Amino acid sequence: METxxxxxxxxxxKLQKQLQKRPERKKSFQTGSQIEVDxxxxxxxxxxxxxxxxxxxxxxxxxxxxxHTMYRGxxxxxxxxxxxxxxxxxxxxxxxxxxxxxxxxxxxxxxxxQIGYDSDDPMSLGEVGKVGVAIDSLEDMEMLxxxxxxxxxxxxxxxxxxxxxxxxxxxxxxxxxGVPYEKVRGxxxxxxxxxxxxxxxxxxxxxxxMRLITDIFAFCGEExxxxxxxxxxxxxxxxxxxxxxxxLAFTMANAIAYVEAAVEAGLKVDDFAPRLAFFFxxxxxxxxxxxxxxAARRIWAKLMRERFKAESPRSxxxxxxxxxxxxxxxxQQPENNVVRVALQAMAAVLGGTxxxxxNSKDEAxxxxxxxxxxxxxxxxxxxxxxxxxxxxxxPLGGSYYVEALTDKLEEEALRYIxxxxxxxxxxxAVEKQYMQREIHxxxxxxxxxxxxxxxxxxxxxxxxxxxxxxxxxxxVDEAFVENxxxxxxxxxxxxxTEKVEAGLAELKRKASGNGNLMYPILDCVRAYATxxxxxxxxxxxxxxxxx
Amino acid sequence: MDRIRVxxxxxxxxxxxxxALVISQALRDAGMEVIYTGLRQSPQQIVRAAVQExxxxxxxxxxxxxxxxxxxxxxxxxxxxxxxxIIVIGGGVIPADDAAELERNGIEKIFTPGTPTGxxxxxxxxxxxxxxxxxxxxxxxxxxxxxxxxxxxxxxSFYSTHFQLKVxxxxxxxxxxxxVAFIPAGNVKLELLEPLGENSPITxxxxxxxxxxxxxxxxxxxxxxxxxxxRKSGVALIDDIPKTGASGHPIAFLHPKAAHGTxxxxxxxxxxxGYV
Numbered sequence: 092m093e094t095x096x097x098x099x100x101x102x103x104x105k106l107q108k109q110l111q112k113r114p115e116r117k118k119s120f121q122t123g124s125q126i127e128v129d130x131x132x133x134x135x136x137x138x139x140x141x142x143x144x145x146x147x148x149x150x151x152x153x154x155x156x157x158x159h160t161m162y163r164g165x166x167x168x169x170x171x172x173x174x175x176x177x178x179x180x181x182x183x184x185x186x187x188x189x190x191x192x193x194x195x196x197x198x199x200x201x202x203x204x205q206i207g208y209d210s211d212d213p214m215s216l217g218e219v220g221k222v223g224v225a226i227d228s229l230e231d232m233e234m235l236x237x238x239x240x241x242x243x244x245x246x247x248x249x250x251x252x253x254x255x256x257x258x259x260x261x262x263x264x265x266x267x268x269g270v271p272y273e274k275v276r277g278x279x280x281x282x283x284x285x286x287x288x289x290x291x292x293x294x295x296x297x298x299x300x301m302r303l304i305t306d307i308f309a310f311c312g313e314e315x316x317x318x319x320x321x322x323x324x325x326x327x328x329x330x331x332x333x334x335x336x337x338x339l340a341f342t343m344a345n346a347i348a349y350v351e352a353a354v355e356a357g358l359k360v361d362d363f364a365p366r367l368a369f370f371f372x373x374x375x376x377x378x379x380x381x382x383x384x385x386a387a388r389r390i391w392a393k394l395m396r397e398r399f400k401a402e403s404p405r406s407x408x409x410x411x412x413x414x415x416x417x418x419x420x421x422x423q424q425p426e427n428n429v430v431r432v433a434l435q436a437m438a439a440v441l442g443g444t445x446x447x448x449x450n451s452k453d454e455a456x457x458x459x460x461x462x463x464x465x466x467x468x469x470x471x472x473x474x475x476x477x478x479x480x481x482x483x484x485x486p487l488g489g490s491y492y493v494e495a496l497t498d499k500l501e502e503e504a505l506r507y508i509x510x511x512x513x514x515x516x517x518x519x520a521v522e523k524q525y526m527q528r529e530i531h532x533x534x535x536x537x538x539x540x541x542x543x544x545x546x547x548x549x550x551x552x553x554x555x556x557x558x559x560x561x562x563x564x565x566x567v568d569e570a571f572v573e574n575x576x577x578x579x580x581x582x583x584x585x586x587x588t589e590k591v592e593a594g595l596a597e598l599k600r601k602a603s604g605n606g607n608l609m610y611p612i613l614d615c616v617r618a619y620a621t622x623x624x625x626x627x628x629x630x631x632x633x634x635x636x637x638x
Numbered sequence: 639m640d641r642i643r644v645x646x647x648x649x650x651x652x653x654x655x656x657x658a659l660v661i662s663q664a665l666r667d668a669g670m671e672v673i674y675t676g677l678r679q680s681p682q683q684i685v686r687a688a689v690q691e692x693x694x695x696x697x698x699x700x701x702x703x704x705x706x707x708x709x710x711x712x713x714x715x716x717x718x719x720x721x722x723x724i725i726v727i728g729g730g731v732i733p734a735d736d737a738a739e740l741e742r743n744g745i746e747k748i749f750t751p752g753t754p755t756g757x758x759x760x761x762x763x764x765x766x767x768x769x770x771x772x773x774x775x776x777x778x779x780x781x782x783x784x785x786x787x788x789x790x791x792x793x794x795s796f797y798s799t800h801f802q803l804k805v806x807x808x809x810x811x812x813x814x815x816x817x818v819a820f821i822p823a824g825n826v827k828l829e830l831l832e833p834l835g836e837n838s839p840i841t842x843x844x845x846x847x848x849x850x851x852x853x854x855x856x857x858x859x860x861x862x863x864x865x866x867x868x869r870k871s872g873v874a875l876i877d878d879i880p881k882t883g884a885s886g887h888p889i890a891f892l893h894p895k896a897a898h899g900t901x902x903x904x905x906x907x908x909x910x911x912g913y914v
Contacts, residue, residue, distance in 0.1 A: 202651035202702055206678075214678075217707030218651045291653015291677050331656045418656070422751045455751050457733050458703070531659050538660050542754050551752045557874060557893060561734050567703070638676055 095142050102147040106159045109149075115163040120482040130163060131155065131484040144389075145494075148484045152392040154385050154497065155485040156443040157408040162481035168446035169471045170247055170412065174199030174223035175458050177571045178234035181224040185239060187461070191468060195446065196277075197247040198235070199223030200257070205292040207253045207626025210575045219572050223249075227579050228621045232260040233267065242270040246277035247322070247412070247446075252294040254281040255303050255609055256625050259616040262315065278319035278368055278412070281307060284345040284517055285324050287636070288526045289331035294626060297518050299633035303608060304349060305356040308363040310609035319368040321349060322412060328526070329372035330418045332534020335383045336500055338372060340507030341517075341526050343390055347508070348517035350399055360399050364406035373415040373435040373447075380435070381487050382496035384442025387411065390501055413439035414448040420455040424550035425562055428452035433470050440480050441487050447471055457564040582619060590618040595628045602632040642766050643693040647675040647684040649712060652702035657729060661697065664755035670762070681711040689721050694766045697758075698728040698745075705732050705740065713744035725765055729753070760871050777856045781905050782820070782827040784853040786843045790819045790832045797821055797828065809884045816840055818884040829855070829884075853891070853901035861888050861906040868892070880906070 120128040131148055134141055146152055149159035158164060171193055174181045185196055200223040203215035209227050210219045219225050226232055236246075241264060250257045258279050265275045283300040286293040293300070304321065311320045325342035333341065346367065353363050371387065374380050391409035395401040415435035420428045429452050436449050449467040451459030459467070475481055487493040514520045521527075540546040547553045594615040601611050608629075615625050646662045648655055655677060662672045673691050675684060688696050696716075698709055709728050716722050728740065729749040737748035746765060749758055787793040790808065797803045801823075808819045815838030819830040831852055833840040843852060858864050861880050869875060874893035883889035888906045896902070 202653075206651050208651075214651065214680075216650070216680075216711070217704035218702060221703035222652075286653070291655065292651075330654075332660075455731065457731065531663075534656050535660055535663050538664070538755065542756060548752075552754075557895075564733050564735075 095137050095139050098142050098147070098150070099137060102150055102159075105149065109159045109164070113160075113164055115160055116165070117163075120163065120479075122479060122482075128479070128482045130160065132486075132489065134489060144498075145488060151396070151404070151407060153388040153408055155488050157388065157410060157445075161443060161484040162440075162475075163484070166475050166481060167440065167444055168195045168245070169193050169468060169475075170195040170197045170446045170448055171464065171468055172197040172199050172247075172249065172414065172448050173464070174201075175565075176220040176224065176567045177575060178224055178226065178231040179237075180568075180571070182235050182237050182239070184461075184464075185235075188464070188468070189239070189244070191465060192472065193468060195245045195247065196239070197448065198249065200248070200250055201225045202292065204257070204622055205250060205253060207256075207294050207622055207630070209579060209621050209623030210572070211579055212623055219575060220567060225575055226257065226260070226622060227575070228582055228619050229260050229263055229616050230578070230582055230619060232257075232264050236261075236264050236268075240270070241265040241268055242274045244276075248277065248279050251280050251283055251286050251290075251292055252300065253622055253626055254279045255307055255612050256616065256622050258307065258318075259609065259613040262613065263616050272315045273317060275315050276317045278322050279307070280324060280370070281321040282324045282345065282349075282370075284348060284521055285327050285341075287521045287638070288328060288341065288345075289333075289530060290327040293636045295629065295633040296636045297521065299602075299629075300636075301348075301352045301518070302356075305353045305358065306607045306609050308353050308358060308366070309356070309607055311366060312358070312362050316366070318366065319410075320363065320366045322368045322370040323349065324370040326370050326372045326414055328530060329374060329416065331530050332418075332537060333530045334533050335374065335376070335379050336503045337507065337526075337529060337533060339383055339387055339390070339500060340504040340511075341530075342369065342371070343387075343394065343504060344508050344511040344517040344520065344526075346391070347394065347398070351516065354399070360395070360401045361403040361406050364395060364399070364401055365403060365408075368445075369409055369411035371411050371413050371439075371444075373413045373439040373444075375416065375419050375431070375435065377434060377438045378487075378490075378493055379496055379500070380438040381442040382493050383500055384411070384413075384439065384444065385485075385488075385493070385497045386500040386504065388443070389497070390504060410445045412446040412448070413442075413444040415439070415450050417450055417454055420450060420452070421548060421550050422455040424556060424559065425452045425456065427550055428455070429466060429470065432467060433474070436470060437474055437478070437480065440474055441485075443485060453562055453564060456562070458567065460563060460565045579621070583621075586619040591615070591620045591624070594618045594620055595624060598625065599628050599632055602629055641669060641671045642695065642762060643671045643673075643691065644695045644697060644762065645673050645675065645684070645688045645691060645693040646697045646699065647679050647687070647712075648677050648699055649679055649681060649684060649708040650700055650702060650704040651678055652700050652704065652730075653677055654701040655699070657701070658697075658699040661699075661729070661755060661758060665759055665762070668756075668759035668763075670759070681708060681715045684712055685715040685719055685721065688716075688724055689719055693724060695725045695727060695762055698726065698730075700728070700730045700732075703731065705730060706736055709740055709745050710743050725762075727758075727762070729758075757872055760867070764871065775859065777858050778907070779857055780826055781855045781857040781907060782829045783851065784829045784831055784855065784901075784903070786831050786840050786847075786849050786852040788832070788844060788849060790817060790830045793830055794819060794821065803828070810834060811884050814839070816884070820885070853903050855889070855903035855905045857907040858904050859906070861890060861904050864904060865890055868896075880904075 145154045148156040202218045204226045208214045308320050311318045323346045325338040329338040388409045392407040395407045432449050449470045451463035451467045453463045511520045598611040662674045665672045725746045727747045794805045803821045806820045810817050815835045817832045817834045821828040831840050874896045877890035880888035880890045890904050892902045894901045
């Protein structure tokens, strides 16, 4: 029997097993004209070339998707990023979104929390509660998840330099709710390399930062096996102005660095790789974006199998979240953004994303209002339930254009990855500012093309309207800052100071030596030490990064 | 004049510096000396750097919503250091209400997303040089005054009977829906505009205002350069590129709101004095 026939048979067997375990959403799927829709469509002849390049859904190299049934089995997770002001206000928005049919939470933290400053730190001036919720201590975290069962919901947290602290707080809340660790599900972003490259919320230099990350890998491997320990992010690289190729390449280069660091720290690839997740941008160029996601899966599968000798299929499967591109939203004619978001989201769905955030139309102006946040969620629901895009696997597979783009993106990304290898890997390339310079060059070229009218942005350099009406915008109540400060003050007086100090001293001791830092951090958190106190303790040992 | 010196600064904790970097580069390309502070600068650090580097302008960028606190803090610190001659401009994700408030509180100008970098460069150049643009001479004269009328015949007879002014020529401009009559008066002309066809813009004007003064046309040199300059400075234009007017000259209209209510036409004349 030919190899490809065997592969087909093997796939069929696995598929049948899957279907028994978890039936699809419906018995059968039809188009609007009631034409029967197959699970997946293949070329007329399935040969070895096809199997090596595209393969079957759920099978290496996963070009067509990482699941055997994809969205016929289960839709992507609709996960809207939210957070502002106080933990209490954000808790209300979370419960509203869950009521509206959202299926996972995604926490936005304010910048002081992300950079390890308390709300009362002079560095926090003007930033408290602005781009996300302000969390100073476990007390705030308890309030954030009040009446939300951490055993039922999965929570994604956009937190990087201070990820260990916020993860510890999340786990401590679960403890208090009586939810066992192994039932805690979610993701922390925890991707420090792209912070140096593109997003800017770093605290410590790269080396100790990488240690914190591998400590989290090890801790979750032991204690919270359902938690995604990192979300390796191309999103912000793209927002900073990179091309799709650069987004793909730099994300993969960073991923390689994390895997290498974990292996060096003594972890086994198949023990931690299944919990690595990715986060990509859903940008404007519809077909290139869909192809990008397909290429990403193929690159990752090959890297894990060939470079890192992974043996578990789960190590080879690239799971990713997509957020559509905030930087493509225009302040002019903001209603147009609803359309942009819908198209970008569709590309992500056609590219096989596991979860999706759709932006609100007013985000070039302010935080979203409740109304615009609802339209954003509805956009996903329309794609899921009305367009039929979820009825078959990888509908763009086999398109001459999309397949050619997939190959080309893979090829060009691999060329970048090779070059970064010659620079000594991603950590060293970051220190040499290599990625930063490449991204800036692309950003500037894009701006010039726009200003020469070679690129058109509707409503900005073409099709403008005079005398636009200013939309209603979301306003965060500034009064909450004082409330936050007085609650922090009260906490510092009421907690067991000796316990806090002992915890911080132990953390510093461990940080100067060896040992997993997650455990002492968890102890500090339980004693109600603040984010600022814990991060300052580590600053004393690790120092701070300056670009 | 020496090269203009600009400090681009990121106050607060915001890490989004794509805009700051792109604008730094664009201002450099426009011939300015630009210093970029890097991330996470306090108002004190920013003002210290501005004074040390002897800059003309500070450009602040924040996308995190902290602008209402941090931008005025920079202005306050400039006063404290007696460096209030330094012009402060800003940009980022800033709602219109906040922008207006900041511009009342010592921030010279807020530029929001979608602003071309050329507009910012032109603004800095003009503000630093005290608003004097060396490139252009004052406009030469008023070429004509446009008057919307129901009937050229009836209106022209008024001017001929009582002022002894004669219609020089009548032209139909079908694509703009007007019939135009020129009446020379010294070195200015009256331009009578009568609607031509159903959808004439003049009909709308007559319906709304009942006729009368419609626009003034100023004669300029090099209309294209002037339009470019105006566009860069954020002047609202009706015509981005010149078209041919009834007199056969290149013309372009500005948006009435640009001149605070009056519709102004630019017209590139030939070199001879007087009317054509």
